Amino acid sequence: MKKLIIDMDDVLCEKGFLRMVNAFLGTDYQEEDAGSYYINDLIPKEKFSEWLQFFEENNVYDYVNLKENVQEVLKKLNETYDIYIATSYVFRDDNQLSGKSLKDKFEYLYKNFPFINPEKYIFITNKEIIKADIRIDDSIQKLEGDAEIKLLFTAYHNVNISEEELKKKNLIRVNDWKEIEKILL
Ligand SMILES: [Mg+2]
Incomplete structure (x- = not known):
């Protein structure tokens, strides 16, 4: 896989x-x-x-909403791919509160994505040290590691990045989970 x-x-x-x-x-x-x-x-x-x-x-x-179609598409992807959720948990404003941030993240993932084994959660800042075939992230910096396919999820802070720059960095922009499904399944 x-x-x-x-x-x-x-x-x-x-x-x-x-x-x-x-x-x-x-x-x-x-x-x-x-x-x-x-x-x-x-x-x-x-x-x-x-x-x-x-x-x-x-x-x-408690303030978030799930992205549209994410549970349904992730469930399907989980049958074809070896999926890991990689998320940074260090709270920039006060590093001491990072443990709370990690706990809140864990509980949200556990509740909303029961089909992903918690052993597949990776709490990490420098994601490029993880080997991967495919990466999905909304941060350009966090897509720097090697991968065959890198999908940049559109977000407020990356909307202005030009198609040319994306091409240079080998990134494909995706706007929602249905687009991800089309590319990966
Ligand atoms: Mg992100």
């Missing part, structure tokens, strides 16, 4: 930090307002310690 490495945030589920930051600030920011990969950059400096406490007391995965 070919080894398929799949990212979690903005690939399996979406909008967790956006909704959580809005709940914390009482705002109605949209993803494109962040201007970077990190939605948390919208938090003013003077609210930072309050934000850390909010993060500790809440679960970002």
Whole structure:
């Protein structure tokens, strides 16, 4: 079986930090307002310690929604590919809270993707050290490792990357799980 490495945030589920930051600030920011990969950059400096406490007391995965068709397509892919979910869990804003982040991630995956064995979860930042035949991620940096096929899942922070640049990096853009199904099955 070919080894398929799949990212979690903005690939399996979406909008967790956006909704959580809005709940914390009482705002109605949209993803494109962040201007970077990190939605948390919208938090003013003077609210930072309050934000850390909010993060500790809440679960970002209570704010997400699953990507459309993800469970159905992943279930099918799971019969043909050796699937691993690779996700970074280090909480940038306070590394000490990363254990909580890991727990919340684990529980979300366990509940929503019962057909994937938890032994197939990889909690990691530098995904390029994992060997893979196929990679799916919304981050260009995290698609840097070798692979036959690399699928870039469209997200707010990568919409402006040109077709030319994608070609240079051997990346194929996908907008949803039905497109992934068409390419991989
Ligand atoms: Mg991601």
